Amino acid sequence: MTLLGLLLLLALLPAASARSRHLPKAASDPVFGPRQVQGVLGGSVTVKCFYPPTPTNTHDRKYWCKQSGPRCVTLVATTYVAPGYQDRIALTDHPEEENFQVTISELGLGDRGIFQCGVGVNGRGLSHTVNVSIVEAPPVAEPAELFYLKLRSTWTVSCSFGKDTVDKRRYLCKKEKDGCRDIIDSSQKFDPAYRGRVLLTFEDPPGSFRVTMTQMDWEDTGLYYCGFDEFGDESKRKELDVFVYEDKNFPQLKTTVTGKTGSSVTFECLFEPVMKSSTRYLCKWREQGGCDRIIENTGYVKPGFEGRVALFQSPGDRTVSVLLNQLQAKDEGFYWCMSDELKELQSSTQLKVVEGEPELRVEKLVEARAGSRVDLTCSYPCKFYSYEKYWCRWNDTSCSMVPAQDQGLPGPGATCHTANKTVVLSFDPVTKGDEGWYWCGVKRDGVFGEAVAVKLLVSAGSDAKHSPELLDVDSSRESGAVHRGGAYSDAEVRKGAVPESSDESQGSNTLALVLGPLAGLILIAVTAFAVFRYRQLKRS
Structure with a gap:
């Protein structure tokens, strides 16, 4: 029975893991181009094929070949043109734009069929299949607009159908087996699966709109249509062909x-x-x-x-x-x-x-008198001991870092007292110009971590308010020397930031009460022993 269960488990595991192993075509064959191209007899067509901009692909051979049974016969390549195609076919590589283009002129009926554009060796490299058809006279079908997008990047597409469509419903939908699935429309209705990652905005000229979709994933590859409602007339829409590929150099941000x-x-x-x-x-x-x-x-x-x-x-x-x-x-x-x-x-x-509490602790609002000394204290837990700590002053474009005390710069100084795990920003004296928002935060390897804010209000009167645990306003400066930059000495900051607890004080008093009588008893015993020995010596 145990053996049967084990065999059943082994049979199920590959099926479950296969789904995660089988990536879409975009992951295994990232070359992309049009699905269909239509040209006019005697005219010309241009086919654009995209490829990932890796160093190997950039310098590798590019080609255009025609499918003939199991073989694909090269018509043009990076350094080759087939006989019979001289002067009417050309291949141009644009590595900076991640694509190459094949242009064929003087089109004949023999130029229709199934073709491949690719990188490397025919049949063994990366390729994309294109169906080329030739018509005797225009018009030709409007080709789909191609979008070659990096995984986790953002797709933006603009659609315009004229000012007569301003009052009509405009939309973006994705083609599926049973129709076209609405993604978003001009009334701001959106598919719940795209909540937070799709946006439709209106543009000039009237009747134009733009759709932006973020965090593009493998599943977003496919055919889309942007259009407007006109009694079900499908000609009132534009075809968009989207292909998502992986660029390992593209930053992957948190979602x-x-x-x-x-x-x-x-x-x-x-x-x-x-x-x-x-x-x-x-x-x-x-x-x-x-x-x-x-x-x-x-x-x-x-x-x-x-x-x-x-x-x-x-x-x-x-x-x-x-x-x-x-x-x-x-x-x-x-x-x-x-x-x-x-x-x-x-x-x-x-x-x-x-729900929770910040791990950095500050007094959120501090009020002080101009001309007094102010210490803004930020306490941090042991987990931030090895982090870089900072104070900065907020403004509408950034938060300017406050220079550290040991840099010897004038103005406020930031010092870290590891014994009490605090970072102190000192003003000596504080002025009206120092009023504003200040942030205390931590960084590690250049990445910003938690930050908390303090609002400092400076008044000219004598009614300033402060917390004795987080703020020390001392206008008399009678308590010893002050370091350059306006920060207290370590001993003074420890005294102001972490007051001695009442439990410690009571413990000291109790110890004194016990040791005092004990010392007296020992003194009496020693004195009695000395007198006894003296008398013995006198008798002898």
Whole structure:
């Protein structure tokens, strides 16, 4: 019985794992081109074929061959043209655009049939099949628009059908066995499976619209149609052929981030450093359509998000880190990294907010008098001991790092006291110009971790409020020397940040009460013994 169960298990395992092993054609044969091409007798056609831009593919042989039984006869290749095709066929490689083009002129009926465009050796390399047909006179069918997209990248397509379609329903659908599955339409109805990753926006001229779809996956390969409703007339739509392939150099970003209430999350966005003029922004996807902008690199911050969100650019790895702190349950949703250039670098991430407490602890609101000394203290747990800690001052374009004390720069200084696991930002003295938002955060290997915010208010009066555990305002400066940069000595900060507990004080008093009488008894015993010995010596 045991043997039978084992055999049954072994029979089921391959079937279960086969689904994960069998990747789509895009993974095993990433060359892509048109499915059908139609030309006019005596005219010309151009066929464009795409290939992954690997170093091997870039320098490898490209070819166009005609299927003849089991063989595929080469008509043109990188360094070859077949007899009979001289001066009427050409192959041009565009490796920077990830494609090569084959142009055939003086078309005859012999130019129709099944062809292959490919990279490498015929029949043993990477190839794509194209069906070429020849008609005697125009018109010819409009070819499908081709899209060659990287895995996890973003697809953007624009469709226009004229101003007469402004009041009609416009849509994007995907062809399936039983019809065309609606993805999204102009009334902002969308397929639930695409929630948070598809967006339809209207463009000029009137009647035009654009569809953006993020996080492109293998299953997104296929035929799509954009069009408008006109009594079921299929001629009122445009065919779009989408092919997804894997580029191992394309960054794979997180599709979901999770943060605790009151804490923070980081969205990683891609951008092209050489395009310094491009506008980059983070927006929140809306169920009713559109994407609500939160922050832009131009300095715009949505009202209500001041002190909560900041952009940090990292040109070295082509990313922008967007930090959002003081998380609330209503912040949950889908956030898009957008740019007005290089649409494929746009991305979307789902934010989930769970109950919990931030691991970094600060006083959220600090009020102080101008001219006094202020210490903003940020406590961190042992898990962040090896992380880089920082304080920064928030502004509408970023959060500027506060220079460390040992850099010897003027102004506030940030020091870390590992004994109490605190990072202290000191102002000595604090001025009205220091008022604003300050962030305390951690980083590891250049990647931003948790961050918390403090709002500092500076008044000229004497009614400032503070917490004795997290803020020390000392205008008299009678308690010893102050280091350059405005930070207390280690002993002073420990005293201010972590007060001695009452339990420790009671323990010290109890110990004194026990040791005092015991020492007295020992002294009496020693004195009595000395007197006894003295008398013995005197008698002798």
